Amino acid sequence: MKLPEEIKNIINALSKAGFEACAVGGCVRDFILGHKADDWDITTNATPDQIQKIFGENARYENKFGTVVVNAETENPRLKEIEITTYRVEEKYTDKRHPDVVKFSSRIEDDLARRDFTINAIAWDGKEFIDPFGGQKDIKNKIIRAVGDPQKRFNEDALRLMRAVRIAAQLDFKIEEKTTRALKKNARDIAVVSHERIRDEFVKIISSRNAKKGVEELSGFGLLKHIVPELEEGIDVTQNKHHIYTVWEHNLRALDWAAENDYNFETRLASLLHDVGKPRTKRGEGLNSTFYNHEVVGAQMTAKIMERLKFPNKIIEKVILLVRYHLFYYNVDEVTESSVRRLVKNVGPENVDDLLNVRMSDRKGSGVPKAEPYKLRHLRAIIEKVSLDPISVKMLKINGDNLIKLLGIEPGPKVGYILNILLDEVLDDPKKNTKEYLDEKAAALNDKSLDKLAEMYKDAQVKTREVAEEEFEEIKKKFRV
Numbered sequence: 001m002k003l004p005e006e007i008k009n010i011i012n013a014l015s016k017a018g019f020e021a022c023a024v025g026g027c028v029r030d031f032i033l034g035h036k037a038d039d040w041d042i043t044t045n046a047t048p049d050q051i052q053k054i055f056g057e058n059a060r061y062e063n064k065f066g067t068v069v070v071n072a073e074t075e076n077p078r079l080k081e082i083e084i085t086t087y088r089v090e091e092k093y094t095d096k097r098h099p100d101v102v103k104f105s106s107r108i109e110d111d112l113a114r115r116d117f118t119i120n121a122i123a124w125d126g127k128e129f130i131d132p133f134g135g136q137k138d139i140k141n142k143i144i145r146a147v148g149d150p151q152k153r154f155n156e157d158a159l160r161l162m163r164a165v166r167i168a169a170q171l172d173f174k175i176e177e178k179t180t181r182a183l184k185k186n187a188r189d190i191a192v193v194s195h196e197r198i199r200d201e202f203v204k205i206i207s208s209r210n211a212k213k214g215v216e217e218l219s220g221f222g223l224l225k226h227i228v229p230e231l232e233e234g235i236d237v238t239q240n241k242h243h244i245y246t247v248w249e250h251n252l253r254a255l256d257w258a259a260e261n262d263y264n265f266e267t268r269l270a271s272l273l274h275d276v277g278k279p280r281t282k283r284g285e286g287l288n289s290t291f292y293n294h295e296v297v298g299a300q301m302t303a304k305i306m307e308r309l310k311f312p313n314k315i316i317e318k319v320i321l322l323v324r325y326h327l328f329y330y331n332v333d334e335v336t337e338s339s340v341r342r343l344v345k346n347v348g349p350e351n352v353d354d355l356l357n358v359r360m361s362d363r364k365g366s367g368v369p370k371a372e373p374y375k376l377r378h379l380r381a382i383i384e385k386v387s388l389d390p391i392s393v394k395m396l397k398i399n400g401d402n403l404i405k406l407l408g409i410e411p412g413p414k415v416g417y418i419l420n421i422l423l424d425e426v427l428d429d430p431k432k433n434t435k436e437y438l439d440e441k442a443a444a445l446n447d448k449s450l451d452k453l454a455e456m457y458k459d460a461q462v463k464t465r466e467v468a469e470e471e472f473e474e475i476k477k478k479f480r481v
């Protein structure tokens with residue numbers, strides 16, 4: 001077992017100057033586990049001033065918690081910036097988020113005692129482990145245990161509630177009993193933590209292999225109702241004859257499939273949320289209950305959930321699309337190229353693969369043995385076939401400037417209407433995407449009134465949105481969704 005060269009150099013420089021220095025925290029934990037550490041942190045009895053003196057220009061002191069960032073000369077991006085933190089004891093946390101004061105200490109034991117879990121409270125100088133809380137043993141037994149009194153530790157800093165569940169999911173560890181009890185007792189304090197910090201932990205849970213277990217724990221501990229309460233609406237909500245699981249269980253199993261197959265984050269979240277609209281749209285009970293429009297309601301709920309958690313708009317938009325269109329229809333004999341083109345247009349060509357993956361999660365999560373590999377292959381083939389067909393006005397063989405010149409009209413809404421009406425025809429038949437045809441058609445459209453064009457434009461929009469669905473009516477009726 002060896003420290004990375006870059007870390008050893010920093011530790012050596014500090015000890016040559018007469019100070020103690022060790023790697024500490026998540027990096028030591030990951031190293032013992034044989035995982036790649038994301039970031040290496042060093043702790044020392046040198047004060048920020050003393051650290052800066054040793055590393056000179058390469059050191060940057062940027063926060064009041066006593067952390068100095070040192071630039072290392074390395075090709076490894078994870079080791080370019082290393083955080084060196086002075087030993088510290090933490091005092092009171094009045095707001096359950098930040099310590100009121102930060103006090104430096106000269107003893108490493110103090111610094112380890114302020115850390116959250118035993119597995120994160122091990123220091124290592126490359127030769128010896130300093131492990132006063134039995135972290136190595138807990139790593140061996142795969143246990144998350146609070147350092148000291150769990151009740152007090154969660155009460156100090158409520159983010160630790162999420163960190164426990166997140167680290168347990170990432171490492172597939174079990175949260176020890178006393179720690180679990182304190183977690184449940186303090187769960188409601190998660191509400192004082194900022195949405196951004198909750199989101200970051202939530203993303204890590206969903207991105208881990210044990211995402212399903214993580215979400216189940218969030219719920220079991222009483223945290224989920226403060227984060228994504230909408231998901232819990234599905235608990236005990238039974239479905240109709242096409243399903244064997246409740247909505248909650250089905251959503252979780254869909255997520256599990258997505259995690260098992262290492263789908264990207266958006267696809268995982270869409271798998272988890274794809275049926276989130278079902279409880280609110282359920283009509284009737286038993287084998288014949290229905291869930292009409294759950295994908296539309298679910299997409300709206302997805303938007304609310306993700307906006308609340310302050311996700312970037314681009315990610316929100318993508319997950320909404322995946323939830324909104326997860327019901328797309330594809331029956332080998334019935335699906336037309338025109339409807340596949342409109343599906344691709346709706347969901348965006350860049351999202352098609354992910355949409356198919358959400359569909360896989362949906363089917364696998366429903367307990368259906370096969371995920372219809374033949375049908376899916378067939379659909380993929382059609383998508384491939386239509387992939388070069390025009391699906392946006394940008395891909396037409398005529399553009400706004402051409403149109404203005406050709407028709408001698410002013411820039412304005414009329415141009416957009418005509419282009420979209422032309423696109424509608426081309427979506428039905430890509431062979432019509434020639435300059436000759438479109439010029440002629442545009443000239444004919446130019447004779448119509450602006451109101452008439454506006455109406456045709458609106459019809460075309462609706463058609464694109466609905467055509468897919470019209471063809472899906474059958475499946476929707478069949479499955480009562």
Ligand code: ATP
Pocket residue numbers: 024025026027038039041114115116117120121157159160163
């Ligand atoms: P990862 O880097 O994989 O997300 P980590 O455990 O390394 O996980 P960091 O946020 O990098 O988490 O924190 C580094 C170390 O700082 C932790 O291992 C832990 O010792 C300590 N730490 C981090 N957050 C807290 C907290 N909220 N309360 C107490 N100690 C913490």
Ligand code: MG
Pocket residue numbers: 026027038039
């Ligand atoms: Mg870390």
